[in-house]
Amino acid sequence: xxxxxxRLAPHPSFARSDLAQREASGHGIGGPAPKRxxxxxxxxxxxxxxxxMFSGFFAAxxxxxxxxxxxxxxxxxFDLRNTAVETACLLASSFACGxxxxxxxxxxxxxTQLALLVTGLLGLAFIVLEIRExxxxxxxGAGPSRSAFLSSFFTLVxxxxxxxxxxxxxxxxxxxxxxxxGFRQDIRHRFLCFSLFWHALDIIWVAIFSLVYLVGxxxxxxxx
Amino acid sequence: xxGKLTWQAIPFDQPIPLAAGAFVVLGLTALPIWVAAxxxxxxxxxxxxxxxxxxxxxxxxxxxxxxxxxxxxxxALMMRSQQALAFHAxxxxxPEHYDQIFSAHGTIMIFFVxxxxxxxxxxxxxxxQLGVRDVAFPTLNSVSLWLNAAGALLVNAxxxxxxxxxxxxxxxxxxxxxxxxPGVGVxxxxxxxxxxxxxxxxxxxxxxxxxxKIRAPGMSYMRMPxxxxxxxxxxLLIVAAFPILTATLAMxxxxxxxxxxxxxxESGGNPMMFMNLIWVWGHPEVYILIxxxxxxxxEVVSTFSGKPLFDRRSMIVAxxxxxxLSFSVWLHHFFTMGGGGDVNGFFGIASMIIAVPTGVxxxxxxxxxxxxxxxxxxxxxxxxxxxxxxxxxxxTGVLLASPAADFVLHNSLFxxxxxxxxxxxxxxxxxxxxxxxxxxxxxxxxxxxRLGKAAFWCWxxxxxxxxxxxxxxxxxxxxxRMQHYDRPEWYPWMLxxxxxxxxxxxxxxxxxxxxxxxxxxxxxxxxxxxxxxDGRSLEWSTASPPPAFNFAVLPEVISEEPYxxxxxxxxxxxxxxxxxxxxxxxxxxxxxxxxVTAFFAVVTGFALIWQIWWLVxxxxxxxxxxxxxxxxxxxxxIEIPAxxxxxxxxAVRDTTARAMHEEPAR
Numbered sequence: 033x034x035x036x037x038x039r040l041a042p043h044p045s046f047a048r049s050d051l052a053q054r055e056a057s058g059h060g061i062g063g064p065a066p067k068r069x070x071x072x073x074x075x076x077x078x079x080x081x082x083x084x085m086f087s088g089f090f091a092a093x094x095x096x097x098x099x100x101x102x103x104x105x106x107x108x109x110f111d112l113r114n115t116a117v118e119t120a121c122l123l124a125s126s127f128a129c130g131x132x133x134x135x136x137x138x139x140x141x142x143x144t145q146l147a148l149l150v151t152g153l154l155g156l157a158f159i160v161l162e163i164r165e166x167x168x169x170x171x172x173g174a175g176p177s178r179s180a181f182l183s184s185f186f187t188l189v190x191x192x193x194x195x196x197x198x199x200x201x202x203x204x205x206x207x208x209x210x211x212x213x214g215f216r217q218d219i220r221h222r223f224l225c226f227s228l229f230w231h232a233l234d235i236i237w238v239a240i241f242s243l244v245y246l247v248g249x250x251x252x253x254x255x256x
Numbered sequence: 257x258x259g260k261l262t263w264q265a266i267p268f269d270q271p272i273p274l275a276a277g278a279f280v281v282l283g284l285t286a287l288p289i290w291v292a293a294x295x296x297x298x299x300x301x302x303x304x305x306x307x308x309x310x311x312x313x314x315x316x317x318x319x320x321x322x323x324x325x326x327x328x329x330x331x332a333l334m335m336r337s338q339q340a341l342a343f344h345a346x347x348x349x350x351p352e353h354y355d356q357i358f359s360a361h362g363t364i365m366i367f368f369v370x371x372x373x374x375x376x377x378x379x380x381x382x383x384x385q386l387g388v389r390d391v392a393f394p395t396l397n398s399v400s401l402w403l404n405a406a407g408a409l410l411v412n413a414x415x416x417x418x419x420x421x422x423x424x425x426x427x428x429x430x431x432x433x434x435x436x437x438p439g440v441g442v443x444x445x446x447x448x449x450x451x452x453x454x455x456x457x458x459x460x461x462x463x464x465x466x467x468x469k470i471r472a473p474g475m476s477y478m479r480m481p482x483x484x485x486x487x488x489x490x491x492l493l494i495v496a497a498f499p500i501l502t503a504t505l506a507m508x509x510x511x512x513x514x515x516x517x518x519x520x521x522e523s524g525g526n527p528m529m530f531m532n533l534i535w536v537w538g539h540p541e542v543y544i545l546i547x548x549x550x551x552x553x554x555e556v557v558s559t560f561s562g563k564p565l566f567d568r569r570s571m572i573v574a575x576x577x578x579x580x581l582s583f584s585v586w587l588h589h590f591f592t593m594g595g596g597g598d599v600n601g602f603f604g605i606a607s608m609i610i611a612v613p614t615g616v617x618x619x620x621x622x623x624x625x626x627x628x629x630x631x632x633x634x635x636x637x638x639x640x641x642x643x644x645x646x647x648x649x650x651x652t653g654v655l656l657a658s659p660a661a662d663f664v665l666h667n668s669l670f671x672x673x674x675x676x677x678x679x680x681x682x683x684x685x686x687x688x689x690x691x692x693x694x695x696x697x698x699x700x701x702x703x704x705x706r707l708g709k710a711a712f713w714c715w716x717x718x719x720x721x722x723x724x725x726x727x728x729x730x731x732x733x734x735x736x737r738m739q740h741y742d743r744p745e746w747y748p749w750m751l752x753x754x755x756x757x758x759x760x761x762x763x764x765x766x767x768x769x770x771x772x773x774x775x776x777x778x779x780x781x782x783x784x785x786x787x788x789x790d791g792r793s794l795e796w797s798t799a800s801p802p803p804a805f806n807f808a809v810l811p812e813v814i815s816e817e818p819y820x821x822x823x824x825x826x827x828x829x830x831x832x833x834x835x836x837x838x839x840x841x842x843x844x845x846x847x848x849x850x851x852v853t854a855f856f857a858v859v860t861g862f863a864l865i866w867q868i869w870w871l872v873x874x875x876x877x878x879x880x881x882x883x884x885x886x887x888x889x890x891x892x893x894i895e896i897p898a899x900x901x902x903x904x905x906x907a908v909r910d911t912t913a914r915a916m917h918e919e920p921a922r
Binding site for chain 2: 074085088179218
């Protein structure tokens with residue numbers, strides 16, 4: 033009898049500690065990738081889609097940047113000191129989130145919770161500063177309905193702010209989950225996703241910081 | 257208290273929408289009452305509504321698409337009848353109602369027929385073809401389905417409460433801005449699409465992850481079935497394009513709800529930015545729909561020609577080339593914007609180039625058939641009908657891709673004929689081919705062939721009779737979306753088109769009859785072999801319908817056509833695969849998360865449309881609570897013990913072996 037082309041054999045992914053399982057890449061070598069890889073990979077794809085959504089808002093901002101309709105321009109409004117403090121809060125928050133990852137690796141609940149708390153408080157500080165900035169603009173008659181430029185500014189930066197706020201809600205849920213469920217595998221996978229999300233928001237912020245605030249405060253004669 | 261919602265929202269003064277609305281309400285209340293009276297609710301809840309099984313979700317997607325196809329087709333019938341009557345006459349539809357009908361027709365056919373149909377087929381077939389047990393995120397998959405259904409429900413609710421958009425299937429500003437569309441129609445459109453769009457995006461993420469990370473051992477990229485490849489391309493496009501739709505619709509929502517100025521005429525807004533952004537999503541969307549259909553045709557043509565697909569490698573390259581090029585052609589939807597010669601030249605040439613990989617595919621299918629022993633099953637008829645029709649549609653597309661010609665034909669019925677030519681002849685024929693092809697795998701019995709072939713011929717002939725006249729009047733200058741007209745030379749063609757749509761109606765009636773007859777005689781049609789078409793890929797190696805876990809042991813793949821090879825290797829048409837040692841299988845637990853999330857999405861969407869702010873808050877809190885309840889779940893999977901797996905698999909092996917013995921050569 034000829035050799036069957038298709039061998040039906042038990043698959044290693046069902047023997048949980050098998051070496052082949054850990055090395056499975058999903059590239060057709062060892063079969064399905066392990067759960068941690070699948071969760072992280074899927075979340076990366078989501079983050080990429082989120083970046084594309086932001087790119088839509090960035091494009092709109094670039095198109096409408098000069099359409100101030102006689103109202104205030106970026107140069108009239110932006111205050112780099114406030115932006116610098118916001119940036120510091122957000123980056124420090126991500127550092128604290130990195131600390132939380134280390135504590136999770138060490139299975140240290142006390143430090144995990146403390147680091148997450150610091151992450152959240154710094155994130156909250158960022159949001160408060162952003163709301164203050166927005167409220168100041170609106171008080172000066174530079175609200176989002178003043179001009180197309182301001183519409184796109186508030187939408188782009190506000191969308192990032194909404195992401196940070198949603199992240200804070202998630203963070204609170206995460207703290208409660210660590211408290212109630214400990215370092216269970218699925219909770220750790222969730223935390224992996226959260227920290228990816230939190231760091232991705234930094235990357236978006238770096239783009240906003242450079243393209244919106246730094247470019248916006250350049251002397252107008254330097255702009256194309 | 258109730259925002260903008262008053263009794264005026266119900267169209268008591270308009271008999272047609274009122275009757276249609278009453279019909280929908282009656283249907284929506286009568287069906288649950290009938291289901292409850294029959295005592296089916298626990299079964300439906302347990303086995304379908306809360307199911308996270310990719311096969312069941314796929315079937316529910318197709319069911320949603322079929323129901324919405326009827327709704328969208330009724331709209332088409334009404335439009336064709338209006339234009340057949342409205343020569344020198346007002347017809348029977350007043351302009352504001354006619355405008356809603358063509359907007360609803362396009363919206364429904366693209367978002368709630370074509371999309372769920374192809375996503376349903378991918379859901380059903382991709383994990384089976386990859387030789388695995390489910391998608392990457394089964395509960396998320398159920399959330400996607402139900403969010404899509406939530407969007408469909410909101411669109412249908414606009415029949416009864418309020419109105420639908422009068423702006424066309426893409427709400428171009430400034431017409432769609434609050435100043436020119438003050439009603440709730442555009443809001444219904446926007447929220448329905450935002451909700452179902454989230455569902456579609458999650459489908460994209462789910463399937464990209466599934467196809468790239470979850471495949472049977474040994475299934476390298478080059479061994480993946482073509483349908484999996486085209487699904488991968490389609491889902492990559494979903495992930496890359498749908499976020500732009502979300503952003504664009506969000507901008508229009510902000511314009512309408514909060515007085516922003518993205519697309520308004522005043523305060524520096526830029527309406528043309530909407531056209532650019534929406535088509536950056538919109539053109540890839542066309543390929544999101546057609547690529548899975550190409551995959552279905554590849555599987556069907558190869559199976560029914562009894563040959564491997566001609567040059568798989570070029571088919572894969574062509575698929576991925578389309579995937580990338582699809583982002584460089586969007587401007588051909590509005591050459592008349594006035595972008596200048598350079599811009600129009602670039603996009604015109606790019607649009608012509610993208611026809612090349614599609615041409616490669618057509619030759620692949622033709623050469624696959626060449627020298628094959630072709631069986632003209634109805635799935636094969638849909639495929640051959642597609643090849644003929646799609647080539648015609650493709651050629652009129654290349655014609656439209658020339659900016660000079662487009663200036664004449666822009667927004668004429670020639671354009672309408674062109675995209676119906678590729679969407680009906682491509683996507684819909686593909687969906688019907690896939691339905692015929694995989695139906696026996698899903699239910700264990702095949703659809704009636706005689707009625708299936710009759711339905712095909714009605715659709716095929718009806719399509720040409722309905723749309724060739726539109727090409728003609730388009731060239732004669734008839735623009736799209738005309739509620740009435742007074743040019744005598746158009747009138748006879750409108751009558752011919754009306755006859756065509758009635759022939760298609762016969763096709764649909766025959767399809768309903770086909771389903772009815774086939775289900776009634778299912779005992780006689782039972783296919784125990786699991787392989788009714790002499791298939792080549794892994795889905796045919798398991799039982800029909802497959803057990804919840806698809807494969808008792810994951811197959812190990814060492815070639816491009818794993819199941820065909822194993823059949824060749826075995827004697828007497830049936831492989832003598834040794835019974836493998838069974839082990840227990842972990843399967844994802846059912847979850848109501850998708851259904852409950854969609855419930856709150858409907859509540860939130862409806863409240864946003866009518867600006868009932870307390871209800872919006874309630875809906876959002878409900879959605880967050882659902883998320884927390886799901887996150888607090890302790891047991892995600894249930895274990896099917898090895899003995900149970902062995903019992904099920906031995907029973908399956910027994911029946912298939914007997915079926916194969918009774919019918920050794922097909």
